[in-house]
Amino acid sequence: MSAWFNPARELDALIRRVATSVPALGADFDPQVRPATDTRHGDFQCNGVLAAAKIAKLNPRALATELLAALETEGTLKKAGFESDVAGPGFINFRLTPAALAEWIHEYRDADAWRRGASALYAGRNVVIDYPSPNTAKQMHVGHLRPIVIGEAVARLLEFCGAKLTRDNHIGDWGTNFGILILAIKRKGFILDASSPQALEDLEALYKEGSALTKADPAELDAARAELAKLQLGDTANTALWQQIVAVSNAAFQRIYDQFGLKSDVTLGESFYRDKVDQVYRELTECGLAEESDGALVVWHDDIPRFSRDAETKLPFIVRKKDGSSNYASTDLATILYRVEHMKAEEIVYVTDGRQQDHFQQLFITATKWFKATNRKLPRLRHVWFGTILGEDGKAIKTKSGDPVRLQSLIDEATAKAYEKVSEKNPELPEDERRTVIAPRIGVAALRYTDLGSNRTMDYRFSWEKMLSFEGNTAPYLLYQAVRVRSVFRNAGLKVGQGEEGASAPETPGEIALARKLLGFSAALEEACADLRPHALCTYLYDLAGAYSSFYADNKVLVDEPAVKARRLALCARTSALLESGLRLLGIEPLERM
RNA sequence: GAGGGGGUAGCUCAGCCGGAUAGAGCAUCGGUUUUCUAAACCGACGGUCGCGGGUUCGAGUCCCGCCCCCCUCGCCA
Known part of the structure; x- marks a missing residue:
């Protein structure tokens, strides 16, 4: 074990250490090590000398030369396989040798x-997502797509980096809409059947009707409230109905989760916290x-102008x-407390729509003060929000009738298009494989x-067109x-992974470029984890795929010379493993053929 | 009004802990296959990085002002 997993980070640490022996730099020198912006400059560059030279009123090139000399004397650089030079006004460039x-x-x-x-990033940390x-x-x-997809990708990233993760599906099963729904069910004498795929659709229709009635008739609204009150007081009949409604919902949700490969560790909905x-x-x-305040119990944050009781537009946290x-x-x-006490959460990650930013900001501030006042240890709280x-047309997506687009219909349409495309491109693959394996996987x-x-x-x-286009930065590509x-x-x-014995170091431009990619x-992974932004990983995988494609076009793998063949097989094997692992981190299951 | 997001090529978007000549895909035009999956690769075309100031050796990236678009703002989650 000698190669650095993340060379940029190690290089940064090394330069900081060596800089302490350079009088003009010292302990607080920030080397600003970055991946090289242009591969002609090498693999990594140190930009920090320019700023330091400015402060010390020294010639930056001379200072960079001095720092580099110290680095080279120290010896690690060479052992780690770096060649380096001073360039331009005072950059230090580092290039890894092919070896x-x-x-x-x-x-x-x-x-x-x-x-x-990667485990250094989250090793052993208890995280609830x-x-x-x-x-x-x-x-x-369609509105449920993002929390499913982003949530799962973030979860996998955290887990990959060593977190001890609990996936907690905090379903909204205790809302005020239950009064309306229960009333509507009773009126119609509707029988719920959780095993019926139709059941949830029926419930939704009932709710729509009931909701319209309560809007039209105040007496109806009172009746709905009465049903809700009975439920909250533990009325047997209403509790049974509520349980059935939740069961119907969960069964329907599960059918969607299965298609996305989603698994929760716990499903503790809002109802769990009612006591x-x-x-x-x-x-x-x-x-x-x-x-x-106005009969409600609220929390003001006078230290934050927007949430203070003196704000122009009052925005209290109504508890x-x-x-x-x-x-x-x-x-x-209540959920934060439970997660800390019973799940030992050191960090809680919420994956929700960006429109809830105010809520989470207030939640986090309130929790911080509450935990401080009660001498509890506050976990790190993060809101991973999305647009x-x-x-x-640039407006919220709807069907022609104005209803939300069903997630299942999105999956079905994507799958159908994928099937068409695969059948057109590769008709010799077995029909069954195309239909049951390849198309659904590409669609999702x-x-x-x-x-x-x-x-x-x-x-x-x-955009259907863009989503189902199989070119450019897309899943099918x-x-x-x-x-x-x-x-x-x-x-x-x-x-994959066999035939690498006797491999020589990468040599052709395509090989070198792929190896660097x-x-x-490691850097892409770290970036994706820092702000929990999976798209950093997407960008990387796309780049990697591009580097492979260029390599593939110019470097025949299965050639006669054993050393060349072995090194190309090694590059292929790593590309394969990295592409597939990366896709899995995003929640995408790779294919054997397509 | 306050807060958040956005404004980069005709379109969709990367880049934004300041770094060397601003990148992709689509579209348009052209090239590559008796060769490991051409759903590919290579090239050309295409930019006042919303506008104006400022900081800096260096600004798409940081600061200030302004303009435009989207979202949120008292008892839904």
Whole structure:
């Protein structure tokens, strides 16, 4: 074990250490080590000398030369396989020798090795991730795509980097809509059957009707409230109905989760916390954080102008409604406490729509003060938020009738298009494989990748054309590249990873470029983890696939010279493993052929 | 009004812990296959990085002002 998993990080540490022996630099010198912006400059560059020279009023080139001399004397640089020089106004460029590239490729050969390299980021940390957390009694629609897809990718990233992860599906199963729904069910004498695929759709229709009635007739609204009150007081009939509604919802959700390969460790919905909110009210009141306002129990944050009681537009954190019932603020607070006490959470990650930013900001501030006042240890709280999926017109996506687009219909359409495309491109593959394996996987992968491919904080325009186009930075392109690599091994009669003995160091431009790209994985992973942005990984995988394609076009793998063939097979094997591991991190299951 | 996001090629978007000549895909035009999956590769075309100031050796990236678009703002989650 000698090659650095993440050379940029190690280089940075090394330069900092050596800089202490250079008088003009010292201990607080920031080397600003970055991947080289242009490969002609090498693999990594140190930009920090320019700024330091300015402060010390020295010639930057001379200072860079001095620092580099100290680095070279120290010896590590050469051992790690770097060549280096001073360039331009005072940059220091570092280039890994082909032998060093070969060593990394030899050493970091599979997901286990990468996981070990990456484990420093989250080693052993207890993390609870809250997703996709849908509301019950409604079918999953396009709005549920992002929490599923982003949540799963973030979860896998964290797990890959060593976190001890609990996936907690915090379903919304205790909302005020249950009064309306229960009333409507009773009126119609409707019988619920959780095993029926139709059941949730029926519930939704009932709710729509009931909702319209309550809007039209105040007496109806009172009746609905009465049903809700009965439920909350533990009425047997209403509780049974509520349980059935939740069961119907969960069964329908599960059918969607299965198609996305989603598994929760626990599903503790809001209802689970209904007997735990009193403690929240009591403690918040006792430590002087919460107070009555217009009959509700609210928390003001006078230290934050926007959330202060003096703000122009009042935005209190309402923890108990004026009718005495809880809301998501109260249950979210109770949930934090539960996760800390019973799941030993050191970090909680919420994956939700960006429109909830105010809520989470207030939640986090309130929790911070509450935990401080009660001498509890606060976990790190992170809101991983995302933008909205827009229709082709740039407005919230809807069907022609104005209803939300069902998630299942998105999956079906994507799958159908994928089937068409595969059948056109590769008709000799067995029909059954195309239909049951390849098409569904490409379809779901396309949905996922479209969602993950751009920065999550951006809104994006949903376009069938773009989503199902199999060119450019898309899932089918990446899947295709992964399949092409596998095909090389199939033709050679080898398993991926075999035939590397006696490999020489990369030599041709295509080989070198690919090898460098492979090394870039560690940095991409770190970047994706830092802000929990899966799209950094997407960008990397796309680059890697491109580097492979160029390599593949100019470097025939199955050649006669054993050393050349072995080194190219090694490059192929690593590309294959990295593409496939990377896709899995995004939640995308790679294919054998397509 | 306050807060958040966005404004980069005709379109969709990367790049934004300041770094050397601003990148992809699509579209348009052209080239590459008796060769490991051409769903590919290579090339050409295409830019006042919203506008104006400032900081800096260096600004798409940081700061200030302004303009435009989207979202949120008292009891839904």
